[in-house]
Amino acid sequence: MKQTDLIRRIRIRKNRNSFFRTLFLASTFVGVVALAVLLADIFVKGIGWLDWDFLTGKSSRIPEKNGIYPALIGSLWLMMLTAPLTFIIGVATAIYLEEYAKDNWFSRFVRMNISNLAGVPSIVYGLLGLTVFVRMFYLGNSILSGALTLTLLVLPILIVAAQEAIRAVPASQRQASYALGANKWQTVVRVVLPSALPGILTGSILSLSRAIGETAPIIAIGAVAFTRAIPDSLLDSFTALPVQIFSWASMSNRDFEHVASAGIIVLLIVLLSMNALAIFLRNKAQRR
Amino acid sequence: MTVNGHRLELKKRKKLLSSDRIMPIVLAIFAGISILTMIGIVIILLTESAGFFRQVPLLDFLFGTKWTPLFAGSQQAFGVLPLVAGTLMITGIASLVALPIGLFSGIYLSEYAPAKVRAVLKPLLEILAGIPTIVYGFFALTFVTPLLQKLIPELSVFNALSAGLVVGIMIIPMISSLSEDAMSAVPRSIRDAAYALGATRFEVALKVVVPAALSGIVASFVLGLSRAIGETMIVAMASGGLANLTWNPLESMQTLTAYIVMVANGDTSHGSVEYYTIYAVGMVLFVMTLVMNLLAGYIKKKFREEYR
Numbered sequence: 001m002k003q004t005d006l007i008r009r010i011r012i013r014k015n016r017n018s019f020f021r022t023l024f025l026a027s028t029f030v031g032v033v034a035l036a037v038l039l040a041d042i043f044v045k046g047i048g049w050l051d052w053d054f055l056t057g058k059s060s061r062i063p064e065k066n067g068i069y070p071a072l073i074g075s076l077w078l079m080m081l082t083a084p085l086t087f088i089i090g091v092a093t094a095i096y097l098e099e100y101a102k103d104n105w106f107s108r109f110v111r112m113n114i115s116n117l118a119g120v121p122s123i124v125y126g127l128l129g130l131t132v133f134v135r136m137f138y139l140g141n142s143i144l145s146g147a148l149t150l151t152l153l154v155l156p157i158l159i160v161a162a163q164e165a166i167r168a169v170p171a172s173q174r175q176a177s178y179a180l181g182a183n184k185w186q187t188v189v190r191v192v193l194p195s196a197l198p199g200i201l202t203g204s205i206l207s208l209s210r211a212i213g214e215t216a217p218i219i220a221i222g223a224v225a226f227t228r229a230i231p232d233s234l235l236d237s238f239t240a241l242p243v244q245i246f247s248w249a250s251m252s253n254r255d256f257e258h259v260a261s262a263g264i265i266v267l268l269i270v271l272l273s274m275n276a277l278a279i280f281l282r283n284k285a286q287r288r
Numbered sequence: 289m290t291v292n293g294h295r296l297e298l299k300k301r302k303k304l305l306s307s308d309r310i311m312p313i314v315l316a317i318f319a320g321i322s323i324l325t326m327i328g329i330v331i332i333l334l335t336e337s338a339g340f341f342r343q344v345p346l347l348d349f350l351f352g353t354k355w356t357p358l359f360a361g362s363q364q365a366f367g368v369l370p371l372v373a374g375t376l377m378i379t380g381i382a383s384l385v386a387l388p389i390g391l392f393s394g395i396y397l398s399e400y401a402p403a404k405v406r407a408v409l410k411p412l413l414e415i416l417a418g419i420p421t422i423v424y425g426f427f428a429l430t431f432v433t434p435l436l437q438k439l440i441p442e443l444s445v446f447n448a449l450s451a452g453l454v455v456g457i458m459i460i461p462m463i464s465s466l467s468e469d470a471m472s473a474v475p476r477s478i479r480d481a482a483y484a485l486g487a488t489r490f491e492v493a494l495k496v497v498v499p500a501a502l503s504g505i506v507a508s509f510v511l512g513l514s515r516a517i518g519e520t521m522i523v524a525m526a527s528g529g530l531a532n533l534t535w536n537p538l539e540s541m542q543t544l545t546a547y548i549v550m551v552a553n554g555d556t557s558h559g560s561v562e563y564y565t566i567y568a569v570g571m572v573l574f575v576m577t578l579v580m581n582l583l584a585g586y587i588k589k590k591f592r593e594e595y596r
Contacts, residue, residue: 017488021400027392028401028409031460035416041431042423092318100312101319110319113326119511119581120574121518123545124329126552127570131332135558152325159322185307206418213420216520216545220552242422242521249426249525257430264423271418 042268046261054262058228059244063255068263070230071244074143074223075212075270077231078240081147082211086158087204089151091193094162094200099188118156125153126220134221141222144234149217154207161203165196198282205278209271215242241267333571340564349568355531355542357565358556366565368572370531374448374541375576378523381452381537382459382516387509389456390463394505397464398471399493410465417461425525428454433526446528446540454526455519463512470504471497503591507584514580518573520545544573 057067093110101107129149139145169192177187193200223243231238239247245267248260341349344366352367359365393413397406432450437443443450474497482492498505528540529550542550548566556562 013488013491017490020490020493021396024392024396024400027389028396028413028464030389031393031416031457031464032409032412034457034460035412035419037431038419038423038427041427045430089318089321092315093322096312096315096319100315106316107319110322113322115585116578116581117322117326119514119518119577120329121520121545121577123518123520123548124333124570124574127336127548127567128325128329128332130552131336132328152321155322155325183308185311188311209418213418213422215420215422216524216549219549222552242420245422245426246521246525249422249429260426264426267420268423271420275418 039268042261042264045258046263046265049258049262050265055266059239059247063253063259066248066256066259068241068244068266070227071239071241071263072266073230074238074240077143077234077238078147078150079208079212081143081234082150082154083204083208085147085151086155086207086211087200090155090158090204090207091162091200093155093159094166095188095193097159098163098166099184099192114156114159118160122153122214123216123220125149126217128152129217129221140235141224141237142235143231143238145221146218146223146238146240149221150211150214153214153217154211157207157210158200158203161206162196162200165199165203166192168199169195198284201281202278205274205281209274212240212274213242213267213271215246218243219246241270329574333567333574336564336567337571340561340568343561343564344568353533355547357562358551368544368569370533371542371544371547371569372572373533374523374527374531375517375543375545375573377448377537377541378452378455378519378527378543379513379516381449382456382519383509383513385453385456386459386463386512386516390460390508390512391467391505393460393464394467394471394508395493395498398468399489399497413461413464416457417465419458421458421519421521422525424454424458425522428522428526440538443538444528444540446526446530447538448527448541449537451523451525451527452537455516455522458519458522459512459515462515463508466508466511467501467505470501470508473504474500500593503588503593506591507588510580510584510587514577514584517580518545518577520549524549544569544576548573 054067055072056069057065058070060066093114097107097110101110126149129145129152133139133145133148134141139148173191173195174187177191182190218240222237223239224237227237227239229237241263245260245263248256248263349366349368351369352365353369354365354367355370356363356365397409401409428450432454433443433445433447436447436450478496478500479492482496487495523543524546527543527546529542529546530540531542531547532539534541547569551562551566
């Protein structure tokens, strides 16, 4: 091969490399641009409608008079119930799988179920909640039914995160604890859990923010779209932020688009502050 | 040590032993909740859709081409194919968007991106992944559809195209991060070997890293598709409520998920055959996604390249 040929081929290969680098970078930016456009669009449509009256008002047939208060309270109720339930069940399962489980049929079956449950569509959890909690347990279309359904839905996310956090605790710390005469349970509670806590907290906040954004299962268990009632017990019917947004977005009057956008801004702010909290907790724990 | 102290010591040790005996059982019971959930899903889908299949023959359901369960009397038809077609259409459009873009951005993040750029881009993609689907649905209905209508005037307000595109955008972060994980797991040494032979970055990515991570990449594709099949709110909002067996993505098409939401959100009376349809449809949906997830796990395990 002549030298000019070689140089030509090298140039072609280099050009191909820079072409694809640009293509790959551009592809990465598709997601970023979509995010920016989505946020800008909703911000522009909704910000003018977002004021104190909107936060403290109730839903109405007149677009200008709408408020998000009942939905906000409903979502807070859901969070307050879902958070401890997922935390207890999720962390217990993760401890069992990482610290105690022998490689037998039970633990293999649990692992298999967790990975498959993570892929079940959320609406199917809605059908489960509707049949078991709403009808079989006679809980009705209540906050409790909603929270239990959401707990089952996000449980796999927390379990996987907690498992990873527990696995990351060095074996030497456990051995040091055993060497001081602690038994297994003491080691788990006093050594493993404290050092896995930041990871577990991050996972539980992430799973909770998933729960707050879920719409389909909450609709399936019969959350009411248009309510002016503020729930004051676990067995009250309720509405939640995403359900309220869905009902506004389904209105034919175009002004409701702005109401829905304002609702979405509130939802995103709730989610964003939860994520900021997760990052804050993680940093604080790392500094310790 | 006094006798008394000794006794205390023994008591303490007994307590220690009992916590080690009881706690594994308590924890195992909590772990069992995952099993109960899965069994619960399977049982309710089977028993409740049994009520449906007592009235509608299984074959009519699986191969019928008309889905009009909410119509009156003789107009009722229970062929699930239009809903399956709607689901596959949305999934197909979504995968045209998400598979290449997700893979390419996975390659960029794993092979090209400098650490600083990565530190900015990854969190942004995570935010995109954390946006609730109701927000995407609203975006599809009020932004993407009007925009597309300017380009394609015959596009109807509810259509499979814009729902599919937005579902695609939704699953980009998932495919990108899973395939990036697979590629990052390829050991540095085999990349270095290719560089030492004079390969460009693109050649290393295409001929070394992607083949080595192929099982993980394909698994990420399958998981992404399964997510698209199960996606509910985007399609419920943007693709409309018309069960429509068509090849035309510009028309309204209903998916399995959107149908369930529509009936659950309406006022169908409990116990009627219309009511039981949601369980039969849920069953189809559950089987489709379960098969995809098992397939992804199988691909990942079976075709993994092991490096030591």
